[in-house]
Amino acid sequence: xxxxxxxxxxxxxxxxxxxxxxxxxxxKEPVLFLLSMIQPILWMGxxxxxxxxSALIPTNIPGLDSKTLMQQTFGTSDYFSFMAVGMIxxxxxxxxxxxxxxxxxxxxLGFLNKALSTPVSRAVIIFSKVLSATLRSMFQAGIIIxxxxxxGLQFGADFNPLNILGVFAIIFLLCVGLSSLFIAITIRSTRxxxxxxxxxxxxxxxxxxxxxxxxxxxxxxxLQNVVQVNxxxxxxxxxxxxxxxxxxxxxxxxxxxxxxxxxxxxxxTIGIVxxxxxxxx
Amino acid sequence: xxxxxxxxxxxxxxxxxxLVAVDHVNFTVxxxxxxxxxxxxxAGKTTTxxxxxxxxxxxxxxxxxxGFDIAKQNNDVRNVIGIVxxxxxxxxxxxxxxxxxxxxxxxxxxxxxxxxxxxDLLKLVELTDFKDKKVETYSGGMRRRLExxxxxxxxxxxxxxxxxxxxxDVQTRTATxxxxxxxxxxxxxxxxxxxxxxxxxxxxxxxxxxIDHGKIIVVGSPAELKHNLGGDLITLAIKENDxxxxxxxxxxxxxxxxxxxxxxxxxxxxxEITTPLIIEALQKKGYAVMRLSLxxxxxxxVYLEYTGRSMRDAxxxxxxxxTQRMVRMRRTH
Numbered sequence: 188x189x190x191x192x193x194x195x196x197x198x199x200x201x202x203x204x205x206x207x208x209x210x211x212x213x214x215k216e217p218v219l220f221l222l223s224m225i226q227p228i229l230w231m232g233x234x235x236x237x238x239x240x241s242a243l244i245p246t247n248i249p250g251l252d253s254k255t256l257m258q259q260t261f262g263t264s265d266y267f268s269f270m271a272v273g274m275i276x277x278x279x280x281x282x283x284x285x286x287x288x289x290x291x292x293x294x295x296l297g298f299l300n301k302a303l304s305t306p307v308s309r310a311v312i313i314f315s316k317v318l319s320a321t322l323r324s325m326f327q328a329g330i331i332i333x334x335x336x337x338x339g340l341q342f343g344a345d346f347n348p349l350n351i352l353g354v355f356a357i358i359f360l361l362c363v364g365l366s367s368l369f370i371a372i373t374i375r376s377t378r379x380x381x382x383x384x385x386x387x388x389x390x391x392x393x394x395x396x397x398x399x400x401x402x403x404x405x406x407x408x409x410l411q412n413v414v415q416v417n418x419x420x421x422x423x424x425x426x427x428x429x430x431x432x433x434x435x436x437x438x439x440x441x442x443x444x445x446x447x448x449x450x451x452x453x454x455x456t457i458g459i460v461x462x463x464x465x466x467x468x
Numbered sequence: 469x470x471x472x473x474x475x476x477x478x479x480x481x482x483x484x485x486x487l488v489a490v491d492h493v494n495f496t497v498x499x500x501x502x503x504x505x506x507x508x509x510x511a512g513k514t515t516t517x518x519x520x521x522x523x524x525x526x527x528x529x530x531x532x533x534x535g536f537d538i539a540k541q542n543n544d545v546r547n548v549i550g551i552v553x554x555x556x557x558x559x560x561x562x563x564x565x566x567x568x569x570x571x572x573x574x575x576x577x578x579x580x581x582x583x584x585x586x587x588d589l590l591k592l593v594e595l596t597d598f599k600d601k602k603v604e605t606y607s608g609g610m611r612r613r614l615e616x617x618x619x620x621x622x623x624x625x626x627x628x629x630x631x632x633x634x635x636x637d638v639q640t641r642t643a644t645x646x647x648x649x650x651x652x653x654x655x656x657x658x659x660x661x662x663x664x665x666x667x668x669x670x671x672x673x674x675x676x677x678x679i680d681h682g683k684i685i686v687v688g689s690p691a692e693l694k695h696n697l698g699g700d701l702i703t704l705a706i707k708e709n710d711x712x713x714x715x716x717x718x719x720x721x722x723x724x725x726x727x728x729x730x731x732x733x734x735x736x737x738x739x740e741i742t743t744p745l746i747i748e749a750l751q752k753k754g755y756a757v758m759r760l761s762l763x764x765x766x767x768x769x770v771y772l773e774y775t776g777r778s779m780r781d782a783x784x785x786x787x788x789x790x791t792q793r794m795v796r797m798r799r800t801h
Contacts, residue, residue, distance in 0.1 A: 296556070300523055304522060
C-alpha cells in the first residue's frame with residue numbers, strides 16, 4: 188500500500204523529524220536557550236564560589252595543609268571544580284524532567300493522538316523524546332564545561348582532551364535512563380500537576396543524595412547507601428575522574444560506566460515497554 | 469471500483485471494564501461519500517473515531533477501512549487515512565510549512581515529494597503567503613486549514629474530520645465547507661466527519677448516523693431522515709369562520725390536519741406541491757386564504773426526535789472538557 192502512496196520508509200522513519208521538532212523549540216529560541224543556561228551558572232557561581240570550603244581549614248596548625256586536606260576530601264584542591272562537575276549531572280536531571288513533561292503537553296494538545304494515527308512506530312515516538320532530551324543535555328554539558336573553565340575549573344594532571352568524549356558518553360547513558368524514567372511516569376497523565384509533583388519528589392533528593400555537592404564517603408552511613416544506588420553519583424564520579432582528578436582510578440571509572448550503563452539499559456527497557464504498551468492500548 | 473470504504477460490525481469499546489462508550493455499533497460508509505456522525509456529547513463519537521483511526525483498540529467487534537482490518541492491519545489503515553483532529557495540533561513554535569513537512573515525515577514521505585505536496589496543499593487551503601510564519605501568529609481559521617493540509621499530506625483515501633468547524637465563525641465555517649466539498653469532488657475521497665452542527669451535516673453529508681449512549685439510533689440521508697419525521701408543516705388561516713378541516717384532509721399528500729385558534733396546522737409529505745393544491749381546493753369552494761407558511765423540518769428536529777432534549781453536559785468526559793478549554797485558551801492568546 189505504501190508504494191501506491193509514494194511513501195517508502197524504514198522502521199525508524201520519523202525519528203529525526205520528531206526529535207528535531209523538540210530540539211527546534213530550543214535552538215530556535217535563543218532567549219529560552221540562554222535562560223536554561225542561567226540556572227547552572229547561578230549554581231556554579233553562587234554556590235560553588237560562595238562555599239569556599241578551603242577557607243574553613245586553619246592555616247596556622249602545623250602539619251595541616253589545606254591543599255592536601257581538600258585533595259583528600261574532594262579529589263581536587265578546588266571545591267569549585269568539584270561542584271561544577273556536579274552541575275552537569277544536575278542539568279541533565281532537570282532537562283530530562285522537562286522532556287517528560289512535554290509528553291503531557293503533546294497529549295493535551297492532541298499531537299500525540301495525531302502522531303499515533305500515522306504509520307510512525309510507537310517506539311519512535313518514545314525514542315524521539317529520549318533522544319532529544321539526551322542531545323540537549325549533552326550539549327548543555329559541553330556549555331557547562333566551557334563556562335566552568337572560564338570560571339576557573341582546574342583540570343586534573345591526567346586530563347586529556349579526549350576525556351571529553353568519555354564525559355559525553357556517560358551523560359548519554361545517564362540521560363537515556365533518566366528520560367525513559369520520566370516519560371514512563373508521565374505518559375499516562377493528562378495533567379501537569381501530578382507528574383510535576385512526582386518529579387519534584389524524585390529530583391531534589393536525587394540531587395542531594397548524590398555526590399553532586401559533597402563526597403558521599405563523608406555522609407552518614409544510611410545516606411551513603413542511598414548515594415551508592417544513585418546513578419547520578421556514578422555519573423558525577425566518572426566525570427570527575429575524567430576531568431579534574433590528578434590520578435584516575437581506572438577500576439572505579441570502569442565501575443561507574445558499568446553502573447550507569449546497567450541503569451540506562453534497565454530503566455530504558457522498562458520505560459519504553461511501559462510506554463509502548465500504554466500507547467498501543 | 470466503488471465499494472465500501474468503512475465496514476463496522478459490532479464495534480464495542482468498554483473503558484475500565486464497566487463504562488460502555490460504544491455499544492455494538494454497525495454501519496458502512498460507501499466509497500466517495502461524505503458520512504456524518506452526529507450525537508450529543510459523550511455519545512461515543514470520538515471513541516468510535518479513535519478506534520477507526522487505530523489509536524484505540526476495540527474491546528469487541530471489528531471494523532475495516534478499505535478492506536484493512538483496524539486491529540490486525542493497523543499500519544495499512546494508517547497509510548490510507550488522514551486525520552483532521554478536533555484540536556489544533558500544529559506546533560505553535562514551528563511555521564506552517566514546517567508543520568506540514570513534519571506530518572510528511574511521520575508518513576515517511578521523501579523530502580522532495582513532501583515539499584511539492586506541501587506547496588500544493590498550502591495553495592489549496594490558501595496559506596501560501598503565511599507558510600513561513602510561525603503557527604502562533606495564525607488565526608483559528610488558518611489553524612484549522614493547516615490541520616486540513618496536514619491531514620491530506622499522505623493523499624489519504626479516507627479522511628476523518630472530528631468536529632472540523634468547532635468554534636469557527638460563520639465565514640470560516642462556510643469556507644471550510646467549500647474545502648470539504650472540493651476534496652470530495654477533486655480527489656473522490658471518502659469523508660467521515662463528526663459534528664455538532666446539524667446544518668453542517670445537512671449541507672455536506674450524503675448520509676448521517678445518529679449515535680447516542682454508544683448505540684447507533686438511525687442511519688440515512690438527511691432527506692430520508694427528515695422525511696421519516698412525517699413531512700412538512702403547512703400553517704394557514706382563512707378569512708371565513710367555517711371549519712374546513714375536512715376539505716383540506718381530502719387534498720392529495722395531506723397526512724394530518726389540526727385546527728388551533730383559527731389556524732390550521734397541516735402535516736403533508738411534499739409541502740411545496742401540496743400547498744398550491746390546498747389553496748386551489750379552498751378557492752374552489754370560495755374560501756380566501758389569509759395567511760400561509762410552509763416549514764420543512766430541519767435535521768435539528770430529526771436529531772431531537774431521536775436523542776431527546778435533555779442536556780448532556782454532565783456526561784462529557786473530563787479530558788474532553790479540558791481539551792476544549794485548551795483549544796479556547798490557545799485561540800484567545
